[in-house]
Every structure is written in C-alpha cells, then in structure tokens.
C-alpha cells in the first residue's frame with residue numbers, strides 16, 4: 001500500500017483495541033505515515049494533531065473503531081466442484097488477476113490481513129509482494145504457499161503431493177524456498193474430496209514428524225486441515241501449532257490443545273452455508289456431506305469455547321462472499337457469538353489472536369500507537385451486538401481509507 005498522504009483523525013469514537021475487556025468511549029485515533037500516531041481522549045488527540053498538522057477529521061459520532069480484521073483461513077483461488085470449478089481452469093496469468101480482484105474485495109469487506117491456507121502454484125507470493133509494494137490493492141498476506149498433502153489426499157488437485165518422510169521434508173523446504181510464512185498440511189479428508197471421507201486419516205506419523213521437524217527448524221509454524229478426533233489428537237501431541245475446522249473436537253482434544261497452546265480456527269460457516277453452495281451449484285454429494293457435519297462441527301466449537309481453547313477467526317469461504325445478507329467473515333463472527341462467545345471474545349479472535357499467531361501482535365490486530373493504521377469504523381457498538389460489524393463506515397489500511405462511506 002502506498003504511504004498515507006494526508007493525516008487522518010477519527011474522533012468521537014468508541015475504540016476497541018482488539019484485546020481489552022471493554023471499549024473506551026469518546027476517543028480519537030490519529031493516523032500518520034501509515035501508522036497509528038496517537039490514540040487517546042478525543043479532545044487531547046485533536047488538539048495535538050491540529051497543532052502541527054492539517055489532518056482530515058472524521059467525526060465518528062459515537063460509532064466504533066476496531067482493528068482491521070485478520071481472517072486466518074482464506075483461499076483467494078478457491079476452486080470447488082460446481083461453478084467455482086472454473087477457477088481451476090484459469091491459466092496462471094488469469095489466476096493472478098482473479099486473485100487480485102478477490103484480494104481487493106476482501107479488503108473492502110474489512111479484512112485487512114489474511115492468512116492464506118493453501119494456494120495453487122505460488123501465485124500467492126507474487127500477489128503478497130505486489131500488495132506490499134503498493135501496486136495492488138488488497139489485505140496484508142501471510143501465506144503457506146501450496147497445501148502439502150499425501151498422494152490423492154485432501155485438496156490434492158491444487159496442492160503439493162508427497163509420500164514418506166523424505167518427500168514431506170522436501171515439500172516443506174520447497175514452500176519455504178518460495179517464501180512460505182508457515183506450512184499448511186492436510187491430515188485427513190474433508191468436504192470437497194470426492195474419494196475420501198471427512199474421517200479418512202491421510203498422514204503417517206513419521207510423515208507428520210518430518211514436516212514438524214523441518215518447519216520448526218526453519219522457524220515456521222504448521223497448521224493442519226483436521227477432521228477426525230484421533231489423528232488430530234496425535235498431531236497436537238506431536239507439536240502442530242494450529243487446527244483448522246476441527247470437525248470432532250472432543251474434551252480430551254480441547255484440554256490437550258490448551259496445554260500445548262494450540263490455536264483453533266473453526267471455519268464454522270463451511271458446514272452451514274447451504275445458500276452459498278446452492279448459488280455456486282455445488283454438487284449434491286458435497287452439500288450433503290458438509291451440511292451433515294453441521295451438528296458435530298457446531299458441538300466442536302461449543303466445546304472449544306466452554307474449555308477456553310484459543311480461537312482465531314477464519315472463514316474458508318471467500319471473506320467477502322455474500323452470505324445471509326452480509327459477508328462470510330462477519331457471518332462467521334455472528335456464528336461464534338451464537339455458539340457461546342461474547343462479542344468481545346469474537347472480536348479478539350478476529351483481531352489480536354490471529355495477529356499473535358502470525359507473530360505480528362505489535363503491528364496489526366490492535367489499535368495502539370506505532371502499529372499499522374489498519375482499522376475499521378463500524379456503525380453502532382459491536383461489543384453490544386456483533387451484527388454491528390455488518391455496517392462498515394470506513395475501512396482504513398496503512399492510514400488510507402479504502403472504503404469511505406460517510407453520511
């Protein structure tokens with residue numbers, strides 16, 4: 001993103017900083033040079049900002065500033081059976097353009113950082129670099145490169161297949177060579193694989209160990225697509241850093257995840273988005289399988305919340321995809337609250353928790369001095385009603401208002 005030109009002050013706002021128990025009232029945030037320069041009582045910040053600069057001042061009128069959202073499970077090249085199968089037919093140039101447009105829409109939906117959990121053929125690295133250089137409009141990207149799976153394993157069509165510890169070690173090194181920020185594995189079957197069940201175990205323990213050893217030696221975390229309880233428990237025991245979906249989180253698994261400080265990204269929308277499936281003409285077998293897992297998946301999320309597992313927000317569906325009258329990202333937050341989280345906890349999951357997993361807790365997912373000026377102005381109070389996140393007045397990235405809907 002280009003460096004912010006004009007200083008920006010959002011004044012008269014309730015500010016939620018991404019981690020505190022409550023928001024602070026009647027605050028202002030001053031953004032300068034792409035960073036947050038000052039946060040504090042509106043009168044003080046305004047006085048300081050106008051004493052030396054001529055900032056643009058946006059009057060929040062009691063609306064709420066929250067950190068830009070961090071969506072921890074995203075595929076900008078999502079290709080699924082049905083209409084989205086066309087994405088798999090794009091050549092690399094077309095795919096890059098497609099992903100750039102998805103990135104732009106994602107940012108406009110209030111998601112200022114994405115963690116890409118598996119992308120075809122390294123297009124993600126070019127896109128990440130182009131966004132960082134300010135040539136393409138999109139969220140900050142942290143990416144795994146290609147998903148690593150066993151031959152014929154979950155998502156094999158767009159992933160790097162490996163068999164045996166030596167090949168898995170090489171697959172991990174291959175991703176790191178191209179610039180992977182972390183590693184994404186497929187431990188078991190999932191919703192979109194025709195020849196597998198959600199419960200199919202797809203990784204041998206020596207393969208898993210090889211991945212963890214190499215990735216950790218290079219300072220990269222490892223997350224895994226995870227369905228059944230047994231293999232997921234084994235992965236947590238062996239040192240995995242994050243669990244995606246977790247369709248079968250048992251009490252034992254939740255306890256172990258807490259003990260080992262493993263983060264859970266539920267992507268709960270994937271088992272309850274009939275509308276999205278139908279709009280994209282997904283085949284009946286896939287819809288049935290996904291929706292049939294709805295109850296068990298929901299119990300997993302409730303279980304994780306009850307035990308106090310660290311939860312980060314991820315949608316798996318395109319973050320901006322229209323779903324129940326809002327975006328998949330905001331709907332995911334609403335589901336998290338319906339499953340038992342407070343709105344405050346859901347917002348923490350969607351901001352500072354993801355930032356911490358990515359090692360970016362000082363830079364993003366917060367509203368604090370010195371951090372990147374990535375934030376949202378939302379109408380009303382999302383800490384009282386999470387659905388306030390549906391009404392975005394502003395999306396600011398690097399101090400630049402990329403969405404600006406002032407009354």
Ligand SMILES: [Zn+2]
Nearest residue numbers: 073075117316
């Ligand atoms: Zn995924």
